Amino acid sequence: xxxxxxxxxxxxxxxxxxxxxxxxxxxxxxxxxxxxxxxxxxxxxxxxxxxxxxxxxxxxxxxxxxxxxxxxxxxxxxxxxxxxxxxxxxxxxxxxxxxxxxxxxxxxxxxxxxxxxxxxxxxxxxxxxxxxxxxxxxxxxxxxxxx
Numbered sequence: 001x002x003x004x005x006x007x008x009x010x011x012x013x014x015x016x017x018x019x020x021x022x023x024x025x026x027x028x029x030x031x032x033x034x035x036x037x038x039x040x041x042x043x044x045x046x047x048x049x050x051x052x053x054x055x056x057x058x059x060x061x062x063x064x065x066x067x068x069x070x071x072x073x074x075x076x077x078x079x080x081x082x083x084x085x086x087x088x089x090x091x092x093x094x095x096x097x098x099x100x101x102x103x104x105x106x107x108x109x110x111x112x113x114x115x116x117x118x119x120x121x122x123x124x125x126x127x128x129x130x131x132x133x134x135x136x137x138x139x140x141x142x143x144x145x146x147x
Contacts, residue, residue, distance in 0.1 A: 041057070042056070080099075086118065091114065
């Protein structure tokens with residue numbers, strides 16, 4: 001009997017894996033704003049993405065007060081969760097939305113993440129991002145070309 005696994009199950013599994021391996025994570029900086037991005041996990045998954053073998057990468061993203069990241073795209077859909085603080089977010093031509101701790105957001109494959117910032121001047125913002133992407137993707141976050 002074939003088992004059907006939903007995105008919700010994949011997200012739950014990936015978050016569980018991320019928590020388990022969080023202590024082994026390596027941190028690096030990206031973009032103009034030097035936002036701290038820590039990769040918590042990267043695992044192959046059984047689902048296919050656009051007919052290709054896929055992986056799920058889990059990252060923790062930390063914005064210091066007032067900090068923003070440069071526009072970028074991802075190699076696949078992103079499911080986000082605000083762990084701490086507030087987060088201003090906009091993709092493509094959509095209006096900016098503000099998310100608070102406990103809120104979730106979604107970015108479709110290939111959309112331009114044009115606004116990513118911490119609106120607070122006093123507290124940091126932490127996000128958990130689960131990115132589904134083709135296994136052969138060389139990078140999962142691609143900076144948007146400057147105009």
